[in-house]
Amino acid sequence: MTDTSSGDVAADVLATARRARVASTFLATASRATKDAALQAIAAALADRCDDVLIANKLDVDAAATSGATESYLDRLRLTAARVEAIAADVVKTAGLADPVGEIVRGGVLANGLELRQVRVPLGVVGIIYEGRPNVTVDAAALCLKSGNAVLLRGSSSALSSNEALVAIVRDAVASVGLPADVVQLVPGAGHEAAKHLMRARGLVDVLIPRGGANLIRSVVEESTVPVIETGVGNCHIYVDADADLAMALAIVVNAKTSRPSTCNTAETMLVHADIADAFLPLAISALQQAGVTIHGDARVAAVDPSVVAATDADWDTEYLSLDIAAAVVPSLDAAIAHIRAHGTAHSEAIVTRSHDSARTFIAQIDAAAVLVNASTRFVDGGEFGFGAEIGISTQKLHARGPMGLAELTSTKYVVVGDGHVR
Amino acid sequence: MTDTSSGDVAADVLATARRARVASTFLATASRATKDAALQAIAAALADRCDDVLIANKLDVDAAATSGATESYLDRLRLTAARVEAIAADVVKTAGLADPVGEIVRGGVLANGLELRQVRVPLGVVGIIYEGRPNVTVDAAALCLKSGNAVLLRGSSSALSSNEALVAIVRDAVASVGLPADVVQLVPGAGHEAAKHLMRARGLVDVLIPRGGANLIRSVVEESTVPVIETGVGNCHIYVDADADLAMALAIVVNAKTSRPSTCNTAETMLVHADIADAFLPLAISALQQAGVTIHGDARVAAVDPSVVAATDADWDTEYLSLDIAAAVVPSLDAAIAHIRAHGTAHSEAIVTRSHDSARTFIAQIDAAAVLVNASTRFVDGGEFGFGAEIGISTQKLHARGPMGLAELTSTKYVVVGDGHVR
Numbered sequence: 001m002t003d004t005s006s007g008d009v010a011a012d013v014l015a016t017a018r019r020a021r022v023a024s025t026f027l028a029t030a031s032r033a034t035k036d037a038a039l040q041a042i043a044a045a046l047a048d049r050c051d052d053v054l055i056a057n058k059l060d061v062d063a064a065a066t067s068g069a070t071e072s073y074l075d076r077l078r079l080t081a082a083r084v085e086a087i088a089a090d091v092v093k094t095a096g097l098a099d100p101v102g103e104i105v106r107g108g109v110l111a112n113g114l115e116l117r118q119v120r121v122p123l124g125v126v127g128i129i130y131e132g133r134p135n136v137t138v139d140a141a142a143l144c145l146k147s148g149n150a151v152l153l154r155g156s157s158s159a160l161s162s163n164e165a166l167v168a169i170v171r172d173a174v175a176s177v178g179l180p181a182d183v184v185q186l187v188p189g190a191g192h193e194a195a196k197h198l199m200r201a202r203g204l205v206d207v208l209i210p211r212g213g214a215n216l217i218r219s220v221v222e223e224s225t226v227p228v229i230e231t232g233v234g235n236c237h238i239y240v241d242a243d244a245d246l247a248m249a250l251a252i253v254v255n256a257k258t259s260r261p262s263t264c265n266t267a268e269t270m271l272v273h274a275d276i277a278d279a280f281l282p283l284a285i286s287a288l289q290q291a292g293v294t295i296h297g298d299a300r301v302a303a304v305d306p307s308v309v310a311a312t313d314a315d316w317d318t319e320y321l322s323l324d325i326a327a328a329v330v331p332s333l334d335a336a337i338a339h340i341r342a343h344g345t346a347h348s349e350a351i352v353t354r355s356h357d358s359a360r361t362f363i364a365q366i367d368a369a370a371v372l373v374n375a376s377t378r379f380v381d382g383g384e385f386g387f388g389a390e391i392g393i394s395t396q397k398l399h400a401r402g403p404m405g406l407a408e409l410t411s412t413k414y415v416v417v418g419d420g421h422v423r
Numbered sequence: 424m425t426d427t428s429s430g431d432v433a434a435d436v437l438a439t440a441r442r443a444r445v446a447s448t449f450l451a452t453a454s455r456a457t458k459d460a461a462l463q464a465i466a467a468a469l470a471d472r473c474d475d476v477l478i479a480n481k482l483d484v485d486a487a488a489t490s491g492a493t494e495s496y497l498d499r500l501r502l503t504a505a506r507v508e509a510i511a512a513d514v515v516k517t518a519g520l521a522d523p524v525g526e527i528v529r530g531g532v533l534a535n536g537l538e539l540r541q542v543r544v545p546l547g548v549v550g551i552i553y554e555g556r557p558n559v560t561v562d563a564a565a566l567c568l569k570s571g572n573a574v575l576l577r578g579s580s581s582a583l584s585s586n587e588a589l590v591a592i593v594r595d596a597v598a599s600v601g602l603p604a605d606v607v608q609l610v611p612g613a614g615h616e617a618a619k620h621l622m623r624a625r626g627l628v629d630v631l632i633p634r635g636g637a638n639l640i641r642s643v644v645e646e647s648t649v650p651v652i653e654t655g656v657g658n659c660h661i662y663v664d665a666d667a668d669l670a671m672a673l674a675i676v677v678n679a680k681t682s683r684p685s686t687c688n689t690a691e692t693m694l695v696h697a698d699i700a701d702a703f704l705p706l707a708i709s710a711l712q713q714a715g716v717t718i719h720g721d722a723r724v725a726a727v728d729p730s731v732v733a734a735t736d737a738d739w740d741t742e743y744l745s746l747d748i749a750a751a752v753v754p755s756l757d758a759a760i761a762h763i764r765a766h767g768t769a770h771s772e773a774i775v776t777r778s779h780d781s782a783r784t785f786i787a788q789i790d791a792a793a794v795l796v797n798a799s800t801r802f803v804d805g806g807e808f809g810f811g812a813e814i815g816i817s818t819q820k821l822h823a824r825g826p827m828g829l830a831e832l833t834s835t836k837y838v839v840v841g842d843g844h845v846r
Contacts, residue, residue: 025764029787110809114798121790123820202644206820221625225645227821248843255845341448363838364452367544375537375841384846385837386533397546397629397834398650399822411820414808415786418798420671422678423807 009189013197016185017152017204020125023182024150028122032099034177035146039095041173042142046088049169053084056165057134064158076132077159087138090389094142097388100406101148115417120410122148124206127187127198128391129154129220131212134162140211141170141184143391147409152205154187154195199224206411207399211392214319229399231392234264234347235319236377239336239362240280241353242273248374249352250283256350256376258291262321264393265348265380269316269326271336272301277329284327293323300329316343333358337365344368347395348380369395369402432612436620439608440575440627443548446605447573451545455522457600458569462518464596465565469511472592476507479588480557487581499555500582510561513812517565520811523829524571538840543833545571547629550610550621551814552577552643554635557585564593564607566814570832575628577610577618622647629834630822634815637742652822654815657687657770658742659800662759662785663703664776665696671797672775673706679773679799681714685744687816688771688803692739692749694759695724700752707750716746723752739766756781760788767791770818771803792818792825 027035046053057079064077100120107117126149128140137153144151155163163186171181187198199208202225209229210220221228238256240249256267272280281304288295289307296315297308308327315326316339330336340349350372351362359373370380380403382390387405394400400408450458469476480502487500523543530540549572551563560576567574578586586609594604610621622631625648632652633643644651661679663672679690695703704727711718712730719738720731731750738749739762753759763772773795774785782796793803803826805813810828817823823831 025788025790028790110807114802116808118825124790222648227650227819229821245843251843251845259846359840365448367448367451367547368836370837370839372839373841375839375844376846378846379537379839379841379844380837384533385539396650398652401834402541402837411824413791414793414803414825416793416795416798416802417782418796418802420668420674421798421802422674423682423799423801 009193010197012188013194014201014204016188017125017198017201019182020150020152020185021204023180024122024124026180027145027150027183028101028124028148030148030179032101034179035099035148036095037177038145038174038179039091039142041176042138042170043088043091043095045169045173046084046091046138046166050081050084052169053079053162053165054081056161059161060134060159069158073132077134077162079134079162083135087135090139091142094146094389097146097406099146100410103407105412112421113419114421117415118412119415120407121413123409123411125150125152125204126409127152127154127201127205127208127226129195129198129208129210129212129216131156131216132159134159134166136211137163137166138170140391141167143389143406143409145174145183147406149206149409150183150185152185152187152198154198157190196223199226202226209392227399229392229394229404230396231394231404232264232347233319233345233395234266234393235269235317235343235345236265236267236348237269237271237336237340237344237350238267238377239271239330239333239340239349239351240273240276241333241351241355241358242275243354243358244273244276244280244352245354246276246280246283249280250287252350252352252374252376253284254287254291256378257288257293257325258323259376259378261323263378264319265377266321267325267350267377268318268320269328269343271328271330271339273333273336274300274329274331281327281329288325291323293325296324296326298328301327319345333361337362340366345395347393348372348377350375350377369393432616433620435611436617437624437627439611440548440621440624442605443573443575443608444627446603447545447547449603450568450573450606451524451547451571453571453602455524457602458522458571459518460600461568461597461602462514462565464599465561465593466511466514466518468592468596469507469514469561473504473507475592476502476585476588477504479584482584483557483582492581496555500557500585502557502585506558510558513562514565517569517812520569520829522569523833526830528835535844536842537844540838541835542838543830544836546832546834548573548575548627549832550575550577550624550628550631550649552618552621552631552633552635552639554579554639555582557582557589559634560586560589561593562812563814564590566812566829566832568597568606570829572629572832573606573608575608575610575621577621580613619646622649625649632815650822652815652817652827653819654817654827655687655770656742656768656818657689657816658692658740658766658768659688659690659771660692660694660759660763660767660773661690661800662694662753662756662763662772662774663696663699663707664756664774664778664781665698666777666781667696667699667703667775668777669699669703669706672703673710675773675775675797675799676707677710677714679801680711680716680748681746682799682801684746686801687742688800689744690748690773690800691741691743692751692766694751694753694762696756696759697723697752697754704750704752711748714746716748719747719749721751724750742768756784760785763789768818770816771795771800773798773800792816
């Protein structure tokens, strides 16, 4: 790439970000009624112009197929009339959620009579860098719009035609209710170059949320001067304590592993207390195998059944996202906690136990976005938590941790009202 | 610098960060009683070993004087018995504050019977990079300790002897109550090299808080892969609206400019509505001049009094931190808002008005950490807001915005308790 074209990409990205910034000031003070009208208009336009979307999507899918993409990749990329309908239904659902903007987080009257309140305000301009599924394009736009934020969308090049069609529809709908179309924009330019300029647009972009694999997230974290919220990587554990209810433990392990293996809240490692191993392991191995799961076990687990694959060191750190699970026997609760500290990604960690003390110790000692007692890790999700929507699951500690709903897409400002107060 | 010494610095900084990480796991689950005992022990040890501190501080002050530091710089660097006593008193005050750790931010029972609660937990390891005043060393250590965080302190080289003496006292006191001394450490190594390694210690350090001038903050933001909370730069405005109470406006302008000019919540620009300019400007200029303030005015302001210095474009963007103020006449509230948007740093912005509409518009349209109506910007402060303490004032939108107290030094985790729940 020549300097000139690099400079052009930079200028294009920055111009896009500046338009977003200007548009964001209008959106920040838009009423809930206006924002909800925009969302309803988006849903209606998606229904009206579904054919445009499907035609554009076919270009992407055909190109990906020609270049040899796997069927599972093509499936994530593919849109159908039913899928577009589901995307539109989610937008309508977002319209029904409460507006986070204006919520008073805390407030009162200070001793000197000053009235102080901390009020939710939009972040401003949110950048989303994502892979694969084009449904993220509309989901992210709807959540940002509802929370009063302009959004800059950077999808994968394989979904470019789909994303362009979807964003055109969204922008027309937004404009139809009198909001600036530029509250929703695709970041222009090809390849990593454009993403890089987005990551350096500090002052124009308030936060970047990468959604995708570990490599994408690492690259954004390392290159970005814009603040980043890390999402997603989940090497989640289920620890079956010495006095767990066996039937409960079995149900939770099978559910956490198999109900939707590609999600970040899926269990990837099962740890079993030595005292219960003889009773529990044969049941667990049998049930997991019946569900099609390959077990990567340590020596003690492998000894139970010849079908168990011997685990390597790498298994303890692997987020399979598939019907595979690592399994180990641990001598104590403390050993389980130490294992999770060494190998977990601080996403979601569960204990199955009847011991009050074990539950309390696990809750206190495990440092993760979510700690669960006698429940499947699969519940760690914005929808399940009652947030109504989710832009991702943060695995960092700053700003938001765990499932992020509309409130997590806001900042606050302090409003101080006096009567001529001086200090 | 050779590769070898650079490698040594990197290894030293990372080893320090790893010790902090280990120590932080003990501190995270320490009881409030233990943490408060540590704080009381620190205060007592500062009193007992005040002479050690003063001797070490004299080395720093003498070296700075020899190298030609200004008297105001030396004054910020200098400790006295009274100042050490004040530092100790602040530590005792911190001990008296409520423990943020364990606070339930929200919670309840979901429709499926799962109990869900979001609980405050420490961030983990906090890095503070700061300039000048050695009192920050103890302040930051006390606030991090109270909020359950290990702290890595990176002060300026000019205060190294003072900081070493203070940290030695703090560490002994912490160890005396059974906590690991490594919850408080100075980052080893000289110059920018060591700070750079601290900024790249992602995964070991959870957040970096730079405290100092704009250059320091910019450098940390640009070089750091560890999440950063920006603090401090405040180009704050007072807008005097068309129907302001003149006496009130006068009192607020003089207070906001002169009560402590070196602080970030000091007013740096006064904007006056054209309709009130003839009545207000002579009063304001006279009062400010009596208080020793130099006024950098636009043509309309300069026309009122020959002592007014003609403002240049740079004045509108200058955080003087001195007895200087920029002043301009604006034709409307909208023009005032546009000026603040163009030149403000989103710290603290005030309007003086008797108009309900003007106040509402200003509150809605100004995007800043704090927006004030009929009150001095000087109130934007953790102590004034009733937080009991302050680690800095965030001017960013992520995680914390405005004065940061103990709660802003925490993250949260979700605790989910079920009865065998599967999805």
